[in-house]
Amino acid sequence: MKVQKLKLYHFPATRSARVRWALHETIGDEFEVQALDLYSGDQYRDEYLRKNPNHNVPLLEITMEDGSVHRMLESVAMVEWLVESFPEKKLSPPVGLSPERADYLQMMHFGGTWMDMMLWQVRIHEHVLPSDQSDPRTIDRYRQKFVEEVEPQLKERLCQTSFICGDAFSGADIVIGHNVTWARGYHLCQDDIFHEYLSRISKRPAFLKAFEDARKFTPEVPNKNKLAKFSG
Numbered sequence: 001m002k003v004q005k006l007k008l009y010h011f012p013a014t015r016s017a018r019v020r021w022a023l024h025e026t027i028g029d030e031f032e033v034q035a036l037d038l039y040s041g042d043q044y045r046d047e048y049l050r051k052n053p054n055h056n057v058p059l060l061e062i063t064m065e066d067g068s069v070h071r072m073l074e075s076v077a078m079v080e081w082l083v084e085s086f087p088e089k090k091l092s093p094p095v096g097l098s099p100e101r102a103d104y105l106q107m108m109h110f111g112g113t114w115m116d117m118m119l120w121q122v123r124i125h126e127h128v129l130p131s132d133q134s135d136p137r138t139i140d141r142y143r144q145k146f147v148e149e150v151e152p153q154l155k156e157r158l159c160q161t162s163f164i165c166g167d168a169f170s171g172a173d174i175v176i177g178h179n180v181t182w183a184r185g186y187h188l189c190q191d192d193i194f195h196e197y198l199s200r201i202s203k204r205p206a207f208l209k210a211f212e213d214a215r216k217f218t219p220e221v222p223n224k225n226k227l228a229k230f231s232g
């Protein structure tokens, strides 16, 4: 059965930009983007919570040609689903017991879990949580872990090859590339090697389209002490 329509619920520069990037890399421009204002609490409206009980973006709504609707709620799963559905785009090594495939999946999920988790801790404690819930020790802990444990692993790779999993751009660069732009917003990943990596990936037309609204993003949540529901 064919997909009839794809609709992405999105907030500029956040994890939904990963999926927007993957959509432009794979299907092109034929998808709908529905902007959600996280800072006004749109993600907590009943209608949205019925679709996504995790109250976050991205949400990808997949309408099939028989009218049935399927929803995906995890950004890295969406990137993987898109990339794998278009093998002719060569954005991932073929499925099989190859070291290239193992390394690719390892880095997709390192980006989506371990690296993402540290950035998220910094984000919520620096900019999202009300001041009485924000913990400077958590910020210091994850900033330090990121600098001492994550950055060296990425630098080692980028010293040897142009992209995260070799000399070809792949889905892992969508996830980790997004994370590197995110990290730089927190003054992490400051070395030249990251700047050069971002120069390479940010020239891609799909990147430019996915991040065209990035300037609308402000890290600081306005009225965060009043918006008790934005829990992150």
Ligand SMILES: N[C@@H](CCC(=O)N[C@@H](CS)C(=O)NCC(=O)O)C(=O)O
Residues within 6 Å of the ligand: 014, 015, 016, 038, 043, 054, 055, 056, 057, 058, 073, 074, 075, 076, 229, 230, 231, 232
């Ligand atoms: N694991 C999820 C996390 C999604 C997520 O937390 N998104 C943030 C923006 S980057 C969000 O929408 N937060 C709003 C909230 O939690 O209320 C993914 O990767 O898709």
